[in-house]
Amino acid sequence: MDPTVPMQSETEADSISWWGWWPSWRPTSMSLLKSTEAKILSCIRNDLWSRFVTLANQERIWTLTVTNKTTRKPVETACPTAPKKTPLVMVHGFGGGVGLWIRNLDALSCSRPVYAFDLLGFGRSSRPSFPTDAALAEEQFVNSIEMWRESVGLDNMILLGHSLGGYLATSYAIQHPSRVSHLILVDPWGFPERLPPGVETPDIQGPEVVKRPTLPRWVKAVALVLSLFNPLAVIRAAGPWGPGLVNRFRPDFKRKFEDLFDDDTMTKYIYHCNAQTPSGEAGFRAMSESIGWAKRPMLQRVPLLPPTMPLTMLYGAQSWVDSSSGEKMVQIRGKATTRIVMVDDASHHVYADRPDVFNKVVQNICNLVD
Numbered sequence: 001m002d003p004t005v006p007m008q009s010e011t012e013a014d015s016i017s018w019w020g021w022w023p024s025w026r027p028t029s030m031s032l033l034k035s036t037e038a039k040i041l042s043c044i045r046n047d048l049w050s051r052f053v054t055l056a057n058q059e060r061i062w063t064l065t066v067t068n069k070t071t072r073k074p075v076e077t078a079c080p081t082a083p084k085k086t087p088l089v090m091v092h093g094f095g096g097g098v099g100l101w102i103r104n105l106d107a108l109s110c111s112r113p114v115y116a117f118d119l120l121g122f123g124r125s126s127r128p129s130f131p132t133d134a135a136l137a138e139e140q141f142v143n144s145i146e147m148w149r150e151s152v153g154l155d156n157m158i159l160l161g162h163s164l165g166g167y168l169a170t171s172y173a174i175q176h177p178s179r180v181s182h183l184i185l186v187d188p189w190g191f192p193e194r195l196p197p198g199v200e201t202p203d204i205q206g207p208e209v210v211k212r213p214t215l216p217r218w219v220k221a222v223a224l225v226l227s228l229f230n231p232l233a234v235i236r237a238a239g240p241w242g243p244g245l246v247n248r249f250r251p252d253f254k255r256k257f258e259d260l261f262d263d264d265t266m267t268k269y270i271y272h273c274n275a276q277t278p279s280g281e282a283g284f285r286a287m288s289e290s291i292g293w294a295k296r297p298m299l300q301r302v303p304l305l306p307p308t309m310p311l312t313m314l315y316g317a318q319s320w321v322d323s324s325s326g327e328k329m330v331q332i333r334g335k336a337t338t339r340i341v342m343v344d345d346a347s348h349h350v351y352a353d354r355p356d357v358f359n360k361v362v363q364n365i366c367n368l369v370d
Contacts, residue, residue, distance in 0.1 A: 033272035040099040055147040062124035063117040066109040085112035093163025097123030103355035120144040121280020130283030134295040137286035160184040190294030191325035246271045256352040316346035
């Protein structure tokens with residue numbers, strides 16, 4: 001077997017078995033993902049340490065550590081007893097990887113170490129099989145984050161998660177509250193409960209709530225069909241046309257980073273991240289009713305978070321994620337520990353659309369911690 005051709009998950013392999021030969025046409029490999037990511041990370045100006053962190057179960061998590069090269073040595077030599085700053089740990093969303101933080105890593109590492117890692121089953125991390133049970137799939141993700149923390153040797157952290165990463169970060173904070181100094185959720189996925197057909201979402205009063213337009217029927221129909229497969233199966237099934245599909249359907253990724261790259265670097269990165277074995281993708285499918293809804297809505301478990309744990313939620317004003325979940329969290333937890341920040345002119349990828357605002361908000365949160 002060609003080593004550059006990733007194996008399919010059992011469910012996906014069954015769904016495209018009649019194509020037989022087509023998946024072998026995929027113009028991807030872990031080597032191509034590595035080289036594309038290296039081009040992205042070459043933009044980082046601070047000290048970068050990238051490596052695989054081996055977990056207790058021998059799975060590997062691809063990890064970046066970024067530190068400020070202009071302050072690291074003076075702190076170590078002139079003031080060796082100075083207290084270390086709480087590190088910021090960044091968890092990407094569905095289908096992403098560490099390269100998507102390229103607009104944020106330098107700015108956020110100016111005063112403290114920043115860690116970013118590829119979730120288990122995504123990017124360059126190990127791609128094991130996941131249970132089909134939602135709770136067990138979530139547990140596997142969260143356990144891998146805790147094993148990663150133990151392997152890296154962090155006592156506590158400021159934990160930031162985007163989209164799916166926000167869902168998993170919240171689950172982690174519930175199970176390991178002593179390790180989280182501040183929880184930052186960026187357009188988090190999987191919080192609201194899915195209402196029965198025909199039931200309207202109740203109005204929630206609050207200045208921070210932004211109502212989203214109702215999805216057209218054709219979008220709902222497409223989502224229903226896609227729910228029968230892993231969410232990004234079409235990219236892999238398209239073989240040599242896969243990169244073109246990403247360019248066509250996600251041109252925004254090129255625009256968001258066009259001042260850094262004048263070519264298709266970012267869309268190639270997205271393609272190579274998701275043209276490999278759909279491991280984490282299968283885990284996500286196990287946890288979701290459809291792409292937009294979680295089988296185990298996180299709002300049901302928000303009361304399990306320690307009431308004193310500071311929590312900040314950032315939403316893009318033009319995002320498809322409904323910010324009313326944030327207002328519900330404020331109602332559940334109280335305004336003393338829960339804050340909502342709306343970012344104008346930003347979509348779901350707040351950190352890339354408005355990196356200036358995103359970085360400033362996150363830096364201010366970090367400075368409040370220490």
